[in-house]
Amino acid sequence: MSLEDEIKNLKDTINSLKNQLNSVENKVSELESKISGGGGGITTTKKEEPLAAPIPTAEPPRTSVITSNTQMVGATATVEKKHVIKQALPRGGATSQIxxxxxxxxxxxxxxxxxxxxxxxxxxxxxxxxxxxxxxxxxxxxxxxxxxxxxx
CATH class of the missing domain: 2.20.25 (N-terminal domain of TfIIb)
Known part of the structure; x- marks a missing residue:
C-alpha cells in the first residue's frame, strides 16, 4: 500500500467522522430547542430534590482546651511523647510483686x-x-x- 492510498483512507475516515459529529450536533441543537421552547412534549412531574445528603458545616477548632500533654511556649506548642502499653500490667495478687x-x-x-x-x-x-x-x-x-x- 502506497503513501497516497494511506492518505486517501485517512481523509475518508476524517470526512466520515466529521459527518457523524455534524449529525450529533444537529440532534443536540434540536433537543436544546425543545427544552427552551416550553418543553415541546416534555413534561416534568417530579419536584426537584437534592440528590445528595446535605453537606455538614465545618466546626472551628477548639483553642480554649489545653490537654495535660501539651505545653504552650510562646506561639508554638510542644507535645510530649506518650508511652503506650498494649499488654495490661498485672494488678494485685502474687503477680503484683513483678x-x-x-x-x-x-x-x-x-x-x-x-x-x-x-x-x-x-x-x-x-x-x-x-x-x-x-x-x-x-x-x-x-x-x-x-x-x-x-x-x-
Missing amino acids: KAKKGVYRCPQCDSDYYEEVEDKNKVLYVVGPGLNVYGKKLRCWNCGHEWPKPA
Missing part, C-alpha cells in the same frame, strides 16, 4: 522501654550444688512479648 523496669534497654521489635529480666534456662552459667543452677539473664518486652539476650 515490676517492669523502664528506660535502660529498648525492645528491638517495638521500641518499647517496658521490659522484665527473666532467667535464660538454655544458658547455664554454673552449678552451685546438686540441682542448683545459676542461669544467664535475658529481657522480655511487656508490650510485644519479644525476648532478647541481655547485653553485657
